[in-house]
Amino acid sequence: MSSELHAISGINVRDYTYELPPERIAYYPLEPRDSSGLLVMQNGHIHDAIFRDIHNIIEPGSLLVMNNTKVVQARLEFFKSTGARIEIFCLEPLTPVRDIQLALACKSPVRWLCLVGNLKKWKSGVLSMQFKGQTLEAKMIEQQSDGMVIEFSWSDGALSFAELLDHMGKMPLPPYISRAAEKSDRIGYQTVFAMREGSVAAPTAGLHFSPQLLDSIKGKGIAGEYVTLHVGAGTFKPVTTETIGEHHMHQEQFSVECSLIERLSEHEKPLVCVGTTSMRTLESLYWIGLQIYNGEKPDAEKLHLSQWAPYQQQGRLPGKREVLKSLLQWAKAHELKQVKGETSLIIVPGYSFQLVDVLVTNFHQPGSTLLLLVAAFVGDDWKKVYQHALLHDYRFLSYGDGCLFYRKQS
DSSP states (O other), X not given: OOHHHHHHHTOBGGGGOOOOOGGGBOSSOOSSGGGSEEEEEETTEEEEEEGGGGGGTSOTTOEEEEEOEEEOOOEEEEEOTTOOEEXXXXXXXXXXXOXXXXXXTOXXXXXXXXXXXXXXXXXXXXXXXXXXXXXXXXXXXXXXXXXXXXXXXXSOTTSOHHHHHHXXXXXXXXXXXXXXXXXXXXXXXXXXXXXXXXXXXXXGGGGGOOHHHHHHHHHTTOEEEEEEEOOOXXXXXXXXXXXXXXXXOOOEEEEEEHHHHHHHHHOOSOEXXXXXXXXXXXXXXXXXXXXXXXXXXXXXXXXXXXXXXXXXXXXXXXXXXXXXXXXXXXXXXXXXXXXEXXXXXXXXXXXXXXXXXXXXXXXXXXXXHHHHHHHHHHTTHHHHHHHHHHHTTOOBSTTSOEEEEEOOOO
16 A cells, blocks of 8 residues: 555545534535535635526636436335334345346346344345235345345236336435435436436436526537436445445446546546536546556456555646546447446545546435545535534435535645
8 A cells, every 4th residue: 555545545534524403414406406505615705695696606617517317216015914123225236237227227136235123123034015906026035244134026027117116206305304205206316317326326416407597508608518427325325444445335326428528638628527526427437448548458348446546646647638538449449439447536624636627416414434525525615614604594315405516725
């Protein structure tokens, strides 16, 4: 391990926490969605705004990148004959395919890795539920370290698993929203530009955008583009270790159109990421491209960026243009129109940003990897930001208010 990586992995998580009173957590979204507050931090200066005015703050000519993943109704509620309630939270597919979008299109049966609530009441047997004549069954296969493998089967062979979840599942609200999901959450916990099913958590920075605001952004000469990163439940995984180097970062699937990579390689104006998921996707592109630039020949079906890969680089790094062009040449050689892969990238203080200039995000949990990402982007000013937000009645977490951060100048 290099001395630089050793220092970064030794970051004490306790240095990235703050006191969050429960009453400051937003349990419902504001209506209309673009009426949320917006805290703007640039060059150490803070000012307060309304989210609907973000198009007047972002520089014309900027490129705004959003995550168009769509949240699936991933929570299934079963009841045993005894009346015991068993909740199954579908995390990721195992068979017949592991690609989330392909797996959701599969017909009965399928196997998924799941979290099971009230597992002690489900020792054996098959659970079942019915909805409009449709019967869904769930069978335990085996316990794994990070969940239970469940096999689902259903009576109507014409339905895909995605359609079945849409009929029978519930919106997977994050654990800190301590209430049951309601009908309104099907709209409120989904971005207006959601297209590609596969997430079990929303890319929450995108929840603030309305169709009208997107039109206003376009009218200001700010172009909008989309990537896809399917957000996993690991995004809420607490950091339970003393140092960040001991934390195992979750893995998530992403895809980016080659036409966007081409545009990114040429773009000179600010690159604005909506959400930490978009940021992880774009920054991952650079490091995967760098591997190819350096002569590696990855399998097109197994593109993967490991957690600490960017921190192991030494010497001067090539510019984004050269790296992304290498990635595009590799994609062309494999006859790909989009680059797909998995990333476990963790962004913490000491990370070297390669693509992103401006970040739109929400307020994050104390001691979380997302808060460390913010600290990496704005430096120690994150403390000033969160103190200001607490003193000025900002609303926190998924349904809370937004932030607009400009990358700290090195």
